[in-house]
Amino acid sequence: MTPAGFSPHAVRGHFPALAQLINGQPVAFFDGPGGAQVPSAVLDAMVDYLGHYNANLGGQFFSGRYTTELMQRARDVAAAFVNASSSESMVFGPNMTTLTFSLSRAISREWQAGDEVIVSALDHYSNVSSWQQAAHDKGATVKQVRVDESTYSIDMAHLASLMTDKTKLVAVTLASNTTGSLVDVAKVVEMAKKVGAKVYVDAVHYAPHHLVDVQALGCDFLACSAYKFFGPHVGFVYVAPEWVQTLKPYKVEPATNQGPGRFETGTQSFEAIAGFIAAVEYLAQWGDPTSSLRERLAASFAQYQAHERALSAHFIQLMRAYPKVRIYGITDDHLLDKRTPTFAIRIEGVEPAEVAQALGAQNFCVWNGHFYAQGLCEQLDVLDKGGVIRIGMMHYNTVDEIDRLHQALLPFISD
Numbered sequence: 364m365t366p367a368g369f370s371p372h373a374v375r376g377h378f379p380a381l382a383q384l385i386n387g388q389p390v391a392f393f394d395g396p397g398g399a400q401v402p403s404a405v406l407d408a409m410v411d412y413l414g415h416y417n418a419n420l421g422g423q424f425f426s427g428r429y430t431t432e433l434m435q436r437a438r439d440v441a442a443a444f445v446n447a448s449s450s451e452s453m454v455f456g457p458n459m460t461t462l463t464f465s466l467s468r469a470i471s472r473e474w475q476a477g478d479e480v481i482v483s484a485l486d487h488y489s490n491v492s493s494w495q496q497a498a499h500d501k502g503a504t505v506k507q508v509r510v511d512e513s514t515y516s517i518d519m520a521h522l523a524s525l526m527t528d529k530t531k532l533v534a535v536t537l538a539s540n541t542t543g544s545l546v547d548v549a550k551v552v553e554m555a556k557k558v559g560a561k562v563y564v565d566a567v568h569y570a571p572h573h574l575v576d577v578q579a580l581g582c583d584f585l586a587c588s589a590y591k592f593f594g595p596h597v598g599f600v601y602v603a604p605e606w607v608q609t610l611k612p613y614k615v616e617p618a619t620n621q622g623p624g625r626f627e628t629g630t631q632s633f634e635a636i637a638g639f640i641a642a643v644e645y646l647a648q649w650g651d652p653t654s655s656l657r658e659r660l661a662a663s664f665a666q667y668q669a670h671e672r673a674l675s676a677h678f679i680q681l682m683r684a685y686p687k688v689r690i691y692g693i694t695d696d697h698l699l700d701k702r703t704p705t706f707a708i709r710i711e712g713v714e715p716a717e718v719a720q721a722l723g724a725q726n727f728c729v730w731n732g733h734f735y736a737q738g739l740c741e742q743l744d745v746l747d748k749g750g751v752i753r754i755g756m757m758h759y760n761t762v763d764e765i766d767r768l769h770q771a772l773l774p775f776i777s778d
Contacts, residue, residue, distance in 0.1 A: 369649055369666035374759050377402035377645065381759060385726050391764040394728040396540055396705045396755035399571060399593045401642075408641035409595060409634045419630055430633050437636045438623065440643050441599050443656040445566075445575040445585060451607055454626040455636060458598040459567050459586040460489035466584065466600060466626070467493040469612040470532065470561065476502030479529045481560075484510050484738030485517050485546070486536045490565040490586075491738065494534050503531070510742050514701070515542040515692045523554060530560040537569035537585075541736040541753060542692035543705035545569070552581040567591050571757060572671060572703040574664040577601050589635070593757075594642030597635035602626070667758040671704040674756045674765060678706060681769045685776040687711040691743060691751060704756035710775050715749040718775055725771050729754050 375381050380400040383390060392400055412433070418426035420434060438450035447453060456462040471494075474480075480498045482491045484507050491507075498505045506525045511518040517535065526533075533555045538545050548564055555562045561583040566575050571592040577585050585601040602610070602623065612626045619625055643656070649666050650659025676696060682688045691707040693699065710718060715731035722729050732750040733740040740746035754768070 369670060371670060371759065371761050375761075377404065378759055379403060379406075388726050390726040390728065391760075391767060392728045393754045393756065393760070393764075393768065394730055395571065395757040395760075396568060396591075396734070396753060397730050398590050399757055400759065401595070401638075402593055402645045404645050405594055405638045405641045409638040412634045412637040417633070433633060433637060433640075434631070437640055440640050440656065441601075444570075444643050444660065445577045445587075445601050446579070446657060447577055447601050449604060451622050452602050452604055454600045454602055454623045455631055456598050456600070456627060457632070458590075458596060459565065459588040459600075460493075460598075462598050462600045463489055463493045463563070463565075463586055465613070465628070466563075466602075466610075467497040469610045469626070470563070470584075471497035471501055471503075472611055474498070474501035474503045474531055477529060478503040478531045479506060479527060480504070480531060481506045481508060481522065481525050481533045482738075483508050483517050483535050483546075484742055485515075485539050485542075485544070485736070486534065486565060486738070487540050487567070487735045488737050489735065490534045490536060490563065494532065494563075504529075507738060510739055512742075515539065515544040516546050516701075517551075519547070519550065522551065526554055526558050526560070528558050530555070530558050532561045532563060534563045534565075536565040536567075537575070538566075538572070538703050539692075539736065539739065540568040540705070541707045541734050541739055541751065543568075543703040543707075543755075544692055545573075545701050545703070548580050548582060556581070568703065568705070573668065574660055577603075589639045589642055592642060593645060595632075595635040595638035597632055597639050599639075600626075668700075670758050671756060672699050674760055674762065675699050675702070675704040675706075677762050678704075678754070678756070678765050681765070682708070682776075687776050687778070704760075706754045707751040708754065709745065709751055710772075713775050715752045718752050718772070721775075722768070722771055727768055727771055 378400045416426040416429045418430045420431050438453040441453040442450040480494050495505050508522040509518050552562045564582045564585040566585050566587050570587050583603045588598045590596045647659035650662035679694050689709050693702040719729050719731035730753040
């Protein structure tokens with residue numbers, strides 16, 4: 364049951380996109396895993412910044428001071444969002460992929476031939492290719508942990524077998540952007556620390572659905588992109604305190620060499636950063652307004668998760684009636700807290716692109732393909748078969764939308 368206080372109807376009123384008609388018909392966004400819709404507060408914050416304060420950091424005038432204050436506010440908000448111990452750990456950039464490629468060069472500076480890096484077949488390849496290429500440049504070896512097809516998470520026993528005293532870094536996701544399965548990253552960190560390895564976490568898919576806690580995870584790095592959690596196109600990375608000043612980033616010589624700014628190349632998208640702050644404040648709206656931002660986020664996310672769990676249960680119940688539908692991921696009711704409401708499916712005898720195209724013609728937004736989870740799709744033997752259909756729910760989705768999607772799917776899934 365959805366906790367008292369949360370109202371999907373009230374939430375939907377925050378999103379202009381949800382109320383629009385295309386060709387006279389309503390739209391249903393099941394494409395959230397590829398990028399969420401944006402609430403009005405985020406749009407307003409971005410327009411306000413660009414319309415009144417557009418400047419750069421450090422100017423001795425009102426808009427320059429405002430921008431400097433905005434940047435610090437963003438670091439404070441990001442720290443609360445992931446439960447970092449200090450805002451000095453929060454680094455901003457264009458997106459998770461760009462930040463990860465950049466940081467991979469700093470992290471791998473001291474790697475040598477014979478060193479080892481472990482990546483995951485479950486991950487989006489932004490958290491695989493970055494490390495493969497960095498390792499190649501240094502002559503290091505890359506190992507890839509496989510997916511456990513009983514849970515569609517990573518195979519922990521296989522991961523343990525890959526760990527050696529030569530392991531320098533483990534790169535892993537908190538949640539699969541394809542199957543929705545969560546990963547026990549705290550356990551991964553525990554294993555990595557025993558051999559002295561760093562852990563780099565992709566939290567992009569996890570962040571819209573569960574509240575990140577870097578202190579509980581114990582990871583060295585954690586990256587997000589705000590457009591996945593109702594914000595604009597901007598990314599950030601948590602860098603653990605011990606690495607903020609000791610890593611050597613590639614940077615412009617006169618730029619600051621103190622704090623998180625040393626990792627931030629060029630001028631930031633300050634309008635997007637203003638939107639990021641508004642997105643986090645939106646996410647915290649269901650908490651007690653007298654509480655801290657972190658406490659408000661925790662209260663709000665508890666309600667989002669309850670609603671999303673109900674959506675997942677309803678979708679699974681509907682699909683179970685059709686033998687032609689295969690769900691790649693957790694479907695047991697008592698294990699729904701081990702997944703996000705993102706579903707990868709295939710329909711026997713039908714190409715995923717054909718289904719997505721037919722649904723798109725009816726204003727149901729779903730994705731088809733591999734979603735950059737190349738290793739996963741290779742292991743599941745679907746990479747060269749069109750991948751999967753991805754149907755993802757966010758807390759603005761409703762049971763009624765799922766029922767309408769079900770009806771639209773009937774020509775493909777019925778015998």
